[in-house]
Amino acid sequence: MEKIMIAKLWEIFLMVLVFTGSAQAAADGNMSRGGMRRLAGAPVAPVPITLLTSAVGIGAVCMDGTPPAFHMDPGSGEGKNRWIVHLEGGSWCESLGSCLYRKASRLGSSDLMNKELMYFGGILSSSPAENPDFFSWNRVMIRYCDGASFAGEGYDAGTGLFFRGQRIWNAVMQHLLSIGMSSADQVLLTGSSAGALAVVLHCDQFGAFFAGRDTTVKCLADAGFFLDAVNVAGGRTLRSYFGGVVATHGVAQNLPTSCTDHLNATSCFFPQNIIGGIDTPIFVLNAAYDTWQIRESLAPDGADPSGAWRACKSNRLACNELQMNILQAFRNQMVVTVLRVVSRSRSNGYFINSCFTHGQTENPATWNAYDSPAIQNKTIWKSVGDWYFGRAEVRAIDCAYPCDYTCYHDMEDQLI
Template sequence: MRSKLICCVVLAFAFFRTYCGQNQSKLVLLQNPQNAKCLDGTAPGYYFSQGYGDGQNKFLLYMEGGFYCNGQTEQEILENCYQRSFTDVGSSSKWNQTYMDNGIFSPLQRYNPLFYNWNRIFIKYCDGTYYQSSRDPVIYKNKTLNFRGSDNFKEIVEDISQRYELKNSSIVVLAGGSAGGQGSYFWSQYLRNYLPSTIKMVASPDCGFNVQLNPALQDKNPVWVDFITNRKREIIQPQGCPYLHDDINLYKCFLTEYIINQINIPVFFISSLYDQFFIDTYLQIDCINSKNALVGCTDQQQAKIENMRQKLYGAISLIRPVKKNWGMWAVSCVLHVFSQGLAYNNQVYQVPEDSQITPSLALKSFIEAVEQDKPLDNFYFIDELAYPYNVRCNGLQSLSQQ
């Protein structure tokens, strides 16, 4: 009996190792890139997982997040980027050879009901400029820093196309989380123009919908934009921002509500109206506990957080009547990025409450409607409740109690 049990355990372990090995995305670094470089000069790249079955001709391109090299002066920008160049979001030198994640990258259908068998591509972020920069290198503290985010994205897309026949696909979804979510807004129209018109395309940013919360930390000032573009602002994506040469309003080119007219494709975005990153970084409020609950906030802090929700809610609501081919899912609970974790298909996160509409289900329904040429004007899932009244995900109860 004991020997049979040991045998079963060994076989199960072998199966698990084989299964995981077959379903891990493999690292692809650009070979002999023309201009593309990470901050430290190493080659940029992505992780690739082969599609199969009815997903073998469909592509998910997901842009990694990781904030940016911020600064109000060139010195601050350089110092920030210099420190970043020693990390995984500034260098490819220590990237793992394989990648496997939950959420939108899971190979398991029960966790990832739409994309589990698609060609899944995780684009690594190593330029620190929201994939927007293109300029000559700068030597700082005896280290050469490269600002090639725009070149990185273009050459990665071309590499994917050459290796895996991206231009022969039936549908392409450009998604991303956090800074990658903003990147997927910025680059969606470029990718649409790059692909043949016969290919359907959707953009799906996750927690990349931004509003002005803290100008000192968030607004892309003229110094920052001119530095990363070498004063050639026209390279900023999406092209055609009406504020590009207006120094006072330049920051609007990096906020979704002001660039929607430059994005003429179906978009389905995922958001938290109480985005944890916004609260921590932009509002600089620290009253979120380990269960993602707002506990111990002062009245003043709570008022600032609620003002943030109202700004996000207002900006999102204004888009609905203007962009009939846009959909949205926004919940009144504290989190940052749903698509790269178990929250993506977790019944804890539903909009409206008790509707069973998770981020994964909402996005799946939207993309299937695009594939079937159905109307897109009714995919609007925005939480009308303020915190903490969506009790499923307010963090004030354990998941086992919910």
């Protein structure tokens, strides 16, 4: 409760600074929670939204029929011809009922998105101190309003729901290519959580945009390595959920054929079954104790009717010995699976730390702060940069909890 109260007070403080136009960095320890950004150095200017109204004519629309949207902060200096394209996360909807609910939010309608206050932090920051390798690049955040990791194709006449994630992906990419990205010499496709799953699904499509050009093209998936795991009751909650997403949104037709030629569509919505067939270099960044997966896949309420896991899911210190053994087994599954599928290509990289958190590239506290998570003294921003620019091979697996004292733990609810 104290942690939540501190976060709320910080949110109020930050909003006061924003609206008075005097947002300044208070200290290196200021950190992001729920989309807030650590403000470093000079005041951080919001990046305005762009509604891609031209996409409506080709049916590339949010779930309610409104146009797709993105935020773009143009590059400068050496970064003018370099691009980061970041796919926003925000879970999924697996049925018509849940999609109707989603339609009435910013995750289903661009009409409901905040039109001004999008502050770029972490890997999207314009601060050289916070984001040394990418601060001057063209940085784009594509908003998420389709509910299926930019992969659906369909329409439900009864509800009026549009499932057009693939069309949104195509339309926004073609627009970015037309305004300069096609001539880029370096590009990086990134995303967090559901956006990271979208990165895995679209990585080779992204690479194909630059075929025949001397462009460095790579992909980064942050907190998107969703495991096909067995829950504490012996079921497969996430497999059932993903099956609903795939069926409701008509995702099957847009999944990588390198997977669907030998596995069913639901299996091909799991990164562990896709990454091995990706040709474009990809970096997997994930917490071994991914808090969303612990809460919603490993020990969801439906598999825990007695509530035995309720305290453990909110606070790792409340876990009993049996629960910690289960969490360690989950971590081991994560590590073994990453080693098996991501290591197939020497051009790939990974950073699997032993933190209890979900998403680490957008949060300045985990991306690059004085006390950011590290494996063998190398932080996340440095690891990603070393891999992208070929400064070093990065294949880092952390030791098991509780050995890593650099971790930024967050067991509270987080939007994925």
